[in-house]
Amino acid sequence: MEEKENFMREAIKISIDSMRAGNGGPFGAVIVKDGKIIARGFNKVTSSNDPTAHAEVVAIREACNVLGSFQLTGCEIYTSCEPCPMCLGAIYWARPDKMYFANTKTDAAAIGFDDQFIYEEIALPISGRHLCTEQLLNQEALEAFKEWEKKTNKIEY
Amino acid sequence: MEEKENFMREAIKISIDSMRAGNGGPFGAVIVKDGKIIARGFNKVTSSNDPTAHAEVVAIREACNVLGSFQLTGCEIYTSCEPCPMCLGAIYWARPDKMYFANTKTDAAAIGFDDQFIYEEIALPISGRHLCTEQLLNQEALEAFKEWEKKTNKIEY
Numbered sequence: 001m002e003e004k005e006n007f008m009r010e011a012i013k014i015s016i017d018s019m020r021a022g023n024g025g026p027f028g029a030v031i032v033k034d035g036k037i038i039a040r041g042f043n044k045v046t047s048s049n050d051p052t053a054h055a056e057v058v059a060i061r062e063a064c065n066v067l068g069s070f071q072l073t074g075c076e077i078y079t080s081c082e083p084c085p086m087c088l089g090a091i092y093w094a095r096p097d098k099m100y101f102a103n104t105k106t107d108a109a110a111i112g113f114d115d116q117f118i119y120e121e122i123a124l125p126i127s128g129r130h131l132c133t134e135q136l137l138n139q140e141a142l143e144a145f146k147e148w149e150k151k152t153n154k155i156e157y
Numbered sequence: 158m159e160e161k162e163n164f165m166r167e168a169i170k171i172s173i174d175s176m177r178a179g180n181g182g183p184f185g186a187v188i189v190k191d192g193k194i195i196a197r198g199f200n201k202v203t204s205s206n207d208p209t210a211h212a213e214v215v216a217i218r219e220a221c222n223v224l225g226s227f228q229l230t231g232c233e234i235y236t237s238c239e240p241c242p243m244c245l246g247a248i249y250w251a252r253p254d255k256m257y258f259a260n261t262k263t264d265a266a267a268i269g270f271d272d273q274f275i276y277e278e279i280a281l282p283i284s285g286r287h288l289c290t291e292q293l294l295n296q297e298a299l300e301a302f303k304e305w306e307k308k309t310n311k312i313e314y
Binding site: 132 | 165166169172173176177179181182183202203205206207208209214217218221222224225226227228229235237238239241242243244245246247248249250251252254255256257258259260261264265267268269271274275278279280283288289290291292293294295297298299300301304305306308310312313314
């Protein structure tokens with residue numbers, strides 16, 4: 001119990017330090033394997049001109065780099081705030097064993113972040129979303145998928 | 158109409174070329190501003206050990222780098238496949254004017270990609286998800302959010 005809280009306190013400390021340093025929003029994350037922190041991430045959207053540079057994405061990319069793997073098997077992610085859909089999707093793709101969070105998406109919405117809005121949008125059918133969306137050339141694109149299916153020397157993920 | 162289809166054909170061509178080159182799955186994306194492609198992206202999850210390196214994320218990061226901005230105002234994104242939740246979230250954060258897609262998430266699921274599964278998981282309450290999740294230290298983390306609210310020299314995004 002104590003250990004889990006210490007890892008989360010590190011994520012919270014990162015969220016505060018990086019906000020004060022002007023890197024971006026008040027968000028931090030750490031990734032733990034075998035009882036040790038192997039990667040840290042903080043939000044640097046505005047300082048790096050990268051809308052994908054949320055704390056969790058930054059930490060996942062760093063942890064995968066450290067491990068030389070595109071999977072976080074055996075790892076746990078501690079994030080100072082419940083992930084937005086982008087980060088939650090990234091976590092599903094990275095497949096850590098467990099996620100810990102502190103603040104909620106409702107807490108994030110209350111200080112002006114779009115997490116809740118994006119959750120609502122993603123759950124809607126395409127035609128009901130605010131994001132203007134149009135489908136084109138499905139048949140032509142399917143050729144790539146058919147080729148992938150038949151490909152023998154592929155790495156699945 | 159012709160122009161839209163040409164941009165999508167470029168995204169499809171990228172999906173095929175990069176799959177054949179062994180970079181990752183059969184996915185490509187381009188970002189267009191003022192009638193010109195300003196960034197391209199292809200899936201390089203397995204070749205770069207980065208589970209977040211989907212075509213759309215790669216293209217968004219590149220376009221933002223080109224523009225020197227964390228927003229894609231005035232841009233359109235063409236992706237050879239309907240985005241997974243991670244990429245759709247990234248698109249919402251980047252805020253392009255419009256999204257075009259070719260293959261659907263159902264097409265992606267049919268060739269073994271988890272997009273549909275992740276959409277279903279994200280829509281569930283935390284307790285119902287396959288991802289083991291636990292909340293810790295909400296009160297301590299909220300201090301960071303309170304400080305953000307009061308911060309005067311912040312860049313909102």
